[in-house]
Amino acid sequence: MNPMAFTIIIYGLIAALAEILGGALVVLRKEWPTKIQEYLLALSAGFILALVFLELIPEGIHAVGFEAPLYMLAGYSVLHFFEHTIVGHLHFGEETHRDVMVSKIASISTFAGLFIHAFFDGFAISAGMQFDFSxxxxxxxxxxxxxxxxxxxxASVMLAAEHRRRTAFLASAAIGVATMLGIVSVFFLASVNEEIVGKAFAFSAGIAxxxxxxxxxxxxxxxxxxxIPVLVFGGMALFYVGQMLVSAYFHHAH
Ligand SMILES: [Zn+2]
Ligand SMILES: [Zn+2]
Structure with missing residues (x-):
C-alpha cells in the first residue's frame, strides 16, 4: 500500500471511531448534554460552510473547469435524494420524536439515509486528500x-424505535464502516481513471x-x-485558524 493510501485510511478510521464513540455514549447512557451536541453541530456547520465557499468551490472549478458546478450540484442532490426524498424522518442530534419512530421501518430508513451520508463523508475526505492533502x-x-x-x-434513533441496545450500538458501528467504504471507494475510482479524482473532489464540494x-x-x-447560531461564526473563525495551521505545515499545491 502506498504511504498516502495508508495515511488516508488512518484518518478514515479516526472519523469512524468518533462515530462509534457517539453511539456508545447513547447506548451506555452516559450523560451527553444537548448543549455539547449543539455546540459541535454549530462549529461544524460554520467550519464546513467556510470550507465550501473559500476552498472547495474555487478549487473544484480550478480542477474541473466549467463542468465543476454540475458535479457540485450532483453531490448536493445525491445526499438530498438519499436523506430526504426516500427517507421520511432524518435530522441530526438526539432523536426525541418517539412518536414518529414507532415503526421499526422508520428507523431502518433513517439508518439507510445516514449510511449513505456517512459513505459520502468518507468519500469527501478521501477525494479531498487525494486531490490536495492539505x-x-x-x-x-x-x-x-x-x-x-x-x-x-x-443510536438514539434505534433506541427510540425500541431496538435493543446492542442493535443500536451495531448501527453506529455500521455507519462507521460506511465512512470507511467511502474512503476506499475513491481509491477504486482513482485506479480506474486518474482524472476521476478532480471530478470526485468537485462532487465532494456539493456533498459538503x-x-x-x-x-x-x-x-x-x-x-x-x-x-448556538452565534457559534456558527465561531466555526468559520475556527476554519480560518485551521487553514492557517494546515498551510503552515503543508505546501498548498494550487
Ligand atoms: Zn426526530
Ligand atoms: Zn456526516
Whole structure:
C-alpha cells in the first residue's frame, strides 16, 4: 500500500471511531448534554460552510473547469435524494420524536439515509486528500466535528424505535464502516481513471454544502439556546485558524 493510501485510511478510521464513540455514549447512557451536541453541530456547520465557499468551490472549478458546478450540484442532490426524498424522518442530534419512530421501518430508513451520508463523508475526505492533502485535512476536520453527534443520532434513533441496545450500538458501528467504504471507494475510482479524482473532489464540494447547509444549519436553527447560531461564526473563525495551521505545515499545491 502506498504511504498516502495508508495515511488516508488512518484518518478514515479516526472519523469512524468518533462515530462509534457517539453511539456508545447513547447506548451506555452516559450523560451527553444537548448543549455539547449543539455546540459541535454549530462549529461544524460554520467550519464546513467556510470550507465550501473559500476552498472547495474555487478549487473544484480550478480542477474541473466549467463542468465543476454540475458535479457540485450532483453531490448536493445525491445526499438530498438519499436523506430526504426516500427517507421520511432524518435530522441530526438526539432523536426525541418517539412518536414518529414507532415503526421499526422508520428507523431502518433513517439508518439507510445516514449510511449513505456517512459513505459520502468518507468519500469527501478521501477525494479531498487525494486531490490536495492539505484541503483533505480540512475536510477531515469538518467531518470529524460532526461525527460524534452523528453516531449519537443513529443510536438514539434505534433506541427510540425500541431496538435493543446492542442493535443500536451495531448501527453506529455500521455507519462507521460506511465512512470507511467511502474512503476506499475513491481509491477504486482513482485506479480506474486518474482524472476521476478532480471530478470526485468537485462532487465532494456539493456533498459538503449539503452537510453544512441542509443537515446541520436547520438543526441549529431549532435550538432554543441563542448562543448556538452565534457559534456558527465561531466555526468559520475556527476554519480560518485551521487553514492557517494546515498551510503552515503543508505546501498548498494550487
Ligand atoms: Zn426526530
Ligand atoms: Zn456526516
Amino acid at each position: 484541503l483533505g485535512l480540512l475536510i477531515f476536520i469538518a467531518v470529524l466535528l460532526h461525527k460524534i453527534p452523528e453516531g449519537l443520532t443513529i 454544502t449539503y452537510v453544512g447547509a441542509s443537515d446541520l444549519i436547520p438543526e441549529i436553527n431549532h435550538s432554543k439556546n441563542r448562543i
